[in-house]
Amino acid sequence: MDEIIRAAGALLGRPLRDPVDLGGSSRSTVLRCRTASGGSVVVKAFADDPQARRAYTGETxxxxxxxxxxxxxxxxxxxxxxxxxxxxxxPTLADLLLGTDPKAAERALLEWACGLGRLAASSVPRRAEFAALWQRHDQGRPSWEDEPWQRQNVDAFLDLLAECGLTVPPGLAEELTAIGTAGGDRYPGFTPGDTCPDNNLITADGLRLIDFEAAGYQSVFLTAAYCRMPFSSCWCVYRLPDDLARRIEQSYRLEVLAPYPELADEMLWQAGMAQAVVVWTVYSTLHLLRRALPQDGPMHRTRRPVPTRRQVLRHRWTGALGLTGYPAFTATMRLLLSELASGWDVPDLPGYPAFAAIV
Structure with a gap:
């Protein structure tokens, strides 16, 4: 920590003091430091491994x-x-969702959805600028936009099902492969990459985002799915009131109609959303199932309340049963529920604490 503070002070040309650890990850250390004038800055230092190098470039x-x-x-x-x-x-969006004020949580969710939509819409003409900046700050790793993670996840998902001793329905690989980037080639928009509730600050000046480590352009449907699922790749997963979930999805959608007016077509929107739900359900399964099989555990190391991995997986698999157009995938979800989740003695996923009286 001392070395980081000295290096950051040298970079700024003035000393820093009184570091406070804001929590980071295996990739980075994040500190709030005081300046000699009494102000404060945030310092973020990245490790020296391939993923951390990509995270540095993404954040920069x-x-x-x-x-x-x-x-x-x-x-x-x-x-x-x-x-x-x-x-x-x-406060973060997570703080409000896990709190006790439903009105504050609702306002924050709508502000979050509108803010993400405006961000995606305003970024559309700046994609070339992003690519040039990536080249300037490149640390030898491609952006997630250029990393075929969806294709890689398809292969890993099929391997995981075989590892679990499951015989997948015919046509699953073809369905998943056909989804590709869920519209990323036709409807790209910028995203910080990790728009989970704890990375969204609800400030007096409105929504401000932190954590740009996985920044890049992806299908607007993949971001919109965070409204529908909700929070597709995050730990802070509970159920939302149905009406509120529809409203936040519509709030995001209305913003991205500016660059993509064709997304007002309901059939086109629902088809794109179905693809995004498949992509994120595969992602969730890959990231949670191996740890959930031997025993259950909390989705976050320290935050409470928090759901368990088995609760989230069962909720994701059940939620995907209503998809149309992907019979092999929905059959796979039924297989996972009957063969793996049937013996999980955990309660259904509850609603967000802020809406406990509603859900």
Whole structure:
């Protein structure tokens, strides 16, 4: 930590002190530091491994666009070190969803959905700028846009099913392969990459996003699915009131109609959303099932309340049963529920604590 503070101070040309650990990951260390003038900045230092190098580039490029995150004050590519403006102690969307004020949580959800939609819409003409910035800050790893992660997940998902001793229905591989990027080639929009509730600050100036490590362009449907599922790749997964879930999805959709007016077509929208739900259900299964099989456990190491992995998996698989157009995939979901989840003695996924009286 001392080395990080010294390096960040040298980068800024003024000393920093009183570091507070804001929590990071295996890829990065995040500190709030005081300046000599009494202000504060946030310092983020990245590890030296391939994923951390890609995360450094994603964060640097995403913040450089200046669309929704804190101001990027300085960057040191050799040390993989960033200094950014401090957005303060505003509550996150997760804080409000896990709280007790349903009105505040509802306002925050709608602000989040509108904000993500505006971000995607405003970013459409800046895709070439993003690519140029990535080339400038490249640390030897492609962006997630250029990494065929959906295709890789298809192969890994089929391997996982075989590992579990399941005989998949005919046509599953073809269905999953045909989905591809769920419309990323036709309807791309910028995303910070991890728009989970704890990465969304509800400030006095509106929604501000943090954590741009996986920044890039992806199908707007993949972002919209965070409204429908909700929070497709996150730990903070509970059920939303049905009406509110529809409203936040519609709020996002209305914003992305500006660059993509054809998405007003209901059949086109529902088809894209179905593809996105399949992509994220595969993702969730890959990331949770191996740990959930031997024993259950919480979705987050420290946050409480929090659902369990088995609760989330069963909820995801059950939610995918209503999809149309993917018979082999829905048959696979039924297989997972009957062969693996039938013996899981866990309650159904509850509603978000903020809406406990509604869901």
């Amino acid at each position: 490029v995403g913040l450089s666009l200046g669309l929704a995150g804190p101001e990027l004050i300085a960057a040191d590519p050799e040390r993989r070190l960033l200094v950014m403006a401090d957005l303060g102690e505003a």
